[in-house]
Amino acid sequence: MAPEAGEIVIITGLAGAGRETAAHALEDLGWYVVLNIAPQLIPELYELQATAVGRDPRFAVVVDPRSGPFFSELSEVVERLRASGARFRLLFLTADEDTLVRRFDSVRRPHPLQGDEGVLEGIRRERELLAPYRRLADVVLDTTLLNVHQLTMRMRETFGTSEERSLTVNVMSFGFKYGIPIEADHVSDVRFIPNPYWVPELRDQRGTDEPVAAFVLSNDNAREFVERYPDVIAPVLRGYQQENKHFTTIAFGCTGGKHRSVAISERIAEELRRDGYAVRVRHRDLGRE
Incomplete structure (x- = not known):
């Protein structure tokens, strides 16, 4: 396997500690994820994925004792991957016994290794079986005090x-006559600003044009709105990050979505970028007039 082929994460650990939640978190980030395969298949499947997708794919796989006798060969596969020079990490998830027992009780499912005994015996048997892989792990996450959202974060x-890892802010302009965007988390009405539509030389221009933007932002109320808005929205955006929300849409509307909302959206986007946010701008109704 070529060192530049990409990044691999093998997820293992105790049942009930969040293996599938961890896998879904990577999948949401765009990783190619496979649940519970025989360890011997990992290098071949990864190379196949690298060929299909292109350069530098990110690949993750969940491996656990349910793969039966094949699981014992995981350590050999780990050593092969490390020797290959691949960007590789082994993630081990764990939690204390009381927490694991409560989690199994809450879903009313047996532990996969409990056999004819109780859940606690299955947990202890699995912990002993997985002890060597915890020592091999590059990253150990104890999920005892984590809920699914915190583990995802x-x-x-x-x-x-x-x-x-940062919050992406989608800044959207729109026209009220075409409807409020349903995807918006916050909507602001900028129809309080004088409308360039009524200025003959500006009517056919757009809010992305400098003369229109200058006209819109020459209004005292518009300037104050632009200056204060980032401070008003800042605690909301910080809260979103703390609550594991990584995308938000803020929308600014005027009558037709051509002049005022466009100019204000562009200026607010500039201010948010200065504050360190990743910002995307979309003018939903520009060109519909």
Whole structure:
């Protein structure tokens, strides 16, 4: 396997500690994820994925004792991957016994290794079986005090890119006459600003044109709105990040979505970028007039 082929994460650990939640978190970040396969298949499947997708794919696989006798060969596969020079990490998920017992009780499912005994015996048997892999792990996450949202955030922080770890703010302009965008988390009405439509030389221009933007932002109320809005929305955006929300849409509407909302959206986007947010701008109704 070529060192530049891509990044691999093998997820293992105790049943009930969040293996599938961790896998779904990576899948949401765009990783190619496979649940519970024989360890011997990992290098071949990864190379197949690299060929199909292109350069630098991100690949993750969940491996656990349910793969039966094949599971014992996981350590050999780990050593092969490390020797290959691939960007590889082994993630081990764990939690204390009381927490695991409560989680199994809440879903009313047996532990996969309990056999004819109780859940606790299955947990202890699995912990002993997996002890060597905990020692091999590059990352150990104890999920005892984590809920699913917190574990998802930890996965994003540990394995996401800098852009994926930050909040992306989608700034949208729209026209009220075409309806309020249903995807917007926050909507602001900028029809309080004088309308360039009534200025003959500006009517056929757009809010992305400098003369229109200058006219809109020459209004005292518009300037104050633009200056204060980032401070008003800042605690909301911080809260979204703390609650593991990584995308939000803020929308600004005027009558037709051509002049005022466009100019204001562009200016607000500039201010948010200065504050360190990843910002995307979309003018939903521009060109519909």
